[in-house]
Amino acid sequence: xxxxxxxxxxxxxxxxxAIVVGPIAxxxxxxxxxxxxLISRTPVWLFAPTLEPYRYLxxxxxxxxxxxxxxxxxxxxxxxAGFSSIAAVLLSxxxxxxxxxxxxxxxxxxxxxxxxxxxAFRMVPQFSIAIPLLNVYRTFGLTDTLFGLILLYSVxxxxxxxxxxxxxxxxxxxxxxxxxxxxxxSQSTLFLRIAVGSIAPNIFSxxxxxxxxxxxxxxxxxxxxxxxxxxxxxxxxxxIPPPKDFDAEVFQFMGSVAIFQILPAMILVLLxxxxxxxxxxxxxxx
Amino acid sequence: xxxNKKQGSDLLPIQLASIPAIIVVVLAASIILYSALTxxxxxxxxxxxxxxxxxxxxxxxxxxxxxxxxxxLSQALVTTLSVSVEISLGLLLSYEICKSxxxxxxxxxxxxxxxxxxxxxxxxxxxxxxxxxxxxxxxYVLNSLSIRTIDxxxxxxAALLLVVLADVWQWTPLVIIIMLAGMRTLQRNIWDAAExxxxxxISFIRRIVVPTLRPFIIIAIVLRILESLKIFELLxxxxxxVSLPNFYIFTxxxxxxxxxxxxxxxxLLFILSSSILIxxxxxxxxx
Numbered sequence: 001x002x003x004x005x006x007x008x009x010x011x012x013x014x015x016x017x018a019i020v021v022g023p024i025a026x027x028x029x030x031x032x033x034x035x036x037x038l039i040s041r042t043p044v045w046l047f048a049p050t051l052e053p054y055r056y057l058x059x060x061x062x063x064x065x066x067x068x069x070x071x072x073x074x075x076x077x078x079x080x081a082g083f084s085s086i087a088a089v090l091l092s093x094x095x096x097x098x099x100x101x102x103x104x105x106x107x108x109x110x111x112x113x114x115x116x117x118x119x120a121f122r123m124v125p126q127f128s129i130a131i132p133l134l135n136v137y138r139t140f141g142l143t144d145t146l147f148g149l150i151l152l153y154s155v156x157x158x159x160x161x162x163x164x165x166x167x168x169x170x171x172x173x174x175x176x177x178x179x180x181x182x183x184x185x186s187q188s189t190l191f192l193r194i195a196v197g198s199i200a201p202n203i204f205s206x207x208x209x210x211x212x213x214x215x216x217x218x219x220x221x222x223x224x225x226x227x228x229x230x231x232x233x234x235x236x237x238x239x240i241p242p243p244k245d246f247d248a249e250v251f252q253f254m255g256s257v258a259i260f261q262i263l264p265a266m267i268l269v270l271l272x273x274x275x276x277x278x279x280x281x282x283x284x285x286x
Numbered sequence: 287x288x289x290n291k292k293q294g295s296d297l298l299p300i301q302l303a304s305i306p307a308i309i310v311v312v313l314a315a316s317i318i319l320y321s322a323l324t325x326x327x328x329x330x331x332x333x334x335x336x337x338x339x340x341x342x343x344x345x346x347x348x349x350x351x352x353x354x355x356x357x358x359l360s361q362a363l364v365t366t367l368s369v370s371v372e373i374s375l376g377l378l379l380s381y382e383i384c385k386s387x388x389x390x391x392x393x394x395x396x397x398x399x400x401x402x403x404x405x406x407x408x409x410x411x412x413x414x415x416x417x418x419x420x421x422x423x424x425x426y427v428l429n430s431l432s433i434r435t436i437d438x439x440x441x442x443x444a445a446l447l448l449v450v451l452a453d454v455w456q457w458t459p460l461v462i463i464i465m466l467a468g469m470r471t472l473q474r475n476i477w478d479a480a481e482x483x484x485x486x487x488i489s490f491i492r493r494i495v496v497p498t499l500r501p502f503i504i505i506a507i508v509l510r511i512l513e514s515l516k517i518f519e520l521l522x523x524x525x526x527x528v529s530l531p532n533f534y535i536f537t538x539x540x541x542x543x544x545x546x547x548x549x550x551x552x553x554l555l556f557i558l559s560s561s562i563l564i565x566x567x568x569x570x571x572x573x
Contacts, residue, residue, distance in 0.1 A: 009382065009386070012382065013383075013386070013394075016379060017397055020398065020400065020401060021400065023412050023413070023416060024400060024401070024404065026416070026423060027408075027412050027415075030415075038421065039420065040421065042426065043423060043426060091310065092307055094301075094307070097300055097304075098304050101297065114308065114311060116563075117312070117315050120315075120563060123512040123513075124559050124560065125515050125516045125518075125531065125532040125535075125552075125555050125556070126516060126532065127533075127536045127539070127548070127552055127555075128535065128553065128555040128556040128559065129318050129322060129552060129556065130535075130536075130552070131322075131325060131539050131548055132322040132325055132549055132552075133318055133321075135325060135545075136317050136318060151310075155310055155311060155314050158307065158310075158311060162307075186296050188296070188297075191300055212402075216403070216404075216405040218405060218406075218407065218518075218519050219518050219519070233405055233407070236405075236407065237522070245525065246411065246525060248421065251415040254408045254411040254412065254415075257408055258404055258408050261403055261404045261405055261408065262400060262404060264403075265399060265400070265402075265403030266396070266399070269396055269399045269403075
């Protein structure tokens with residue numbers, strides 16, 4: 001009986017894993033098939049692999065992009081996602097420290113709405129604010145600049161870093177806090193030397209989360225960039241092979257795109273595996 | 287009291303350092319809100335022709351816009367179905383994962399991140415093609431089991447269910463991760479005690495897991511409701527068969543160029559989404 005239970009459990013988990021991985025694995029396999037094999041009614045299992053979709057994605061498809069290659073767009077995405085995540089961390093560390101420290105004065109009354117405001121930025125449907133946003137960006141000449149995107153994504157990422165960090169700061173034990181202050185340590189030294197160091201795990205858990213969300217962001221980038229600051233997701237949208245009617249060719253193309261989205265995520269997750277659950281714990285408990 | 291006073295003055299450098307973050311958030315919010323309010327009261331177009339003030343006419347037009355109302359109804363259906371499936375499936379699966387060995391757990395977490403790391407346009411394509419009437423794998427399997435399949439692209443309500451399926455497939459892993467984070471807070475000895483007492487899985491989940499994980503379940507529900515209001519890229523491969531509010535506003539603004547009208551619709555959607563958020567924050571505050 002225990003063997004049977006164990007057996008059903010293993011089979012169950014295997015089926016669950018297949019449902020998670022199967023569709024993607026299938027899509028990636030299909031991206032190596034010739035179009036003929038792809039549209040055959042019965043699935044083809046043995047086939048001569050083709051690299052055509054990848055050539056299209058990295059080289060020939062670039063003709064649909066305004067003077068840029070897809071590799072450049074990947075670089076743009078990397079710059080924007082990287083800088084905006086780091087900027088969000090740097091911007092929010094002092095503010096989160098204040099929120100966790102100053103419980104009972106004017107600041108606490110003011111800091112809670114601030115937390116909610118940053119959270120609301122991430123949660124509202126993009127096109128409910130996209131047009132006013134575009135309007136503002138046009139006025140300030142920020143459209144189609146990497147800086148403009150980094151600015152926007154930093155604000156979006158604050159919604160992750162602020163609550164995570166303020167929660168983590170408030171869990172630093174009061175003994176450590178008091179001992180440092182008694183020894184004549186000033187608040188800013190305490191912040192720089194002790195507090196930031198002791199929430200390092202939380203910083204490492206929030207960073208990949210912020211990075212991934214910016215790496216794949218499409219709606220805002222779609223309306224705010226045109227050529228110079230195009231990111232990879234917008235490029236994918238532009239490079240969908242005409243006549244853009246989601247036929248077999250587009251499917252192959254999407255398969256080749258999927259790899260470029262999974263790889264960085266897998267690398268980050270494998271490097272920072274033990275922080276993944278922590279990120280959610282922080283995000284929710286606080 | 288003395289220490290407190292000292293702390294107050296001492297914090298000045300940190301307060302100065304936190305000003306940029308405050309400015310960015312407050313300024314961005316107020317400028318965007320101001321711009322939204324002014325735009326939605328005009329008939330601004332994408333082509334730079336001068337906009338006229340039209341008062342609340344845009345909002346009145348929205349109440350008579352059948353396609354907008356239809357997209358709201360579709361949204362209600364998609365949200366209800368996908369969130370309820372995601373939460374119950376997420377709860378069951380995370381419970382199974384949590385009971386297994388450490389190795390299975392870390393393997394599962396790596397697997398679960400895959401759907402979350404792919405953009406929704408790719409996910410939409412994957413499911414549209416798996417169910418493709420002519421050469422999709424799922425259609426093939428169903429056909430060979432002699433189950434008749436239909437062309438989803440010609441059937442809006444079936445296509446809506448496919449949207450739900452794609453959404454469930456992508457986001458159940460997130461719910462599982464949230465629940466796993468919650469289950470880590472359950473003490474080991476509760477599990478052992480339940481096993482010794484011979485509690486069945488179902489009653490353990492109902493009596494112990496759900497009550498203790500309440501805050502995690504609530505946050506998962508709210509995150510999922512709010513995120514499902516944001517469905518946009520997922521619908522691109524559906525080529526207009528399915529329209530949800532966020533997507534509809536996009537079409538209004540960038541296909542028809544009705545920026546003024548679209549910002550009015552946007553404002554309505556904004557109010558809907560932020561009132562859900564406020565209700566959630568109230569619930570959380572009571573905890």
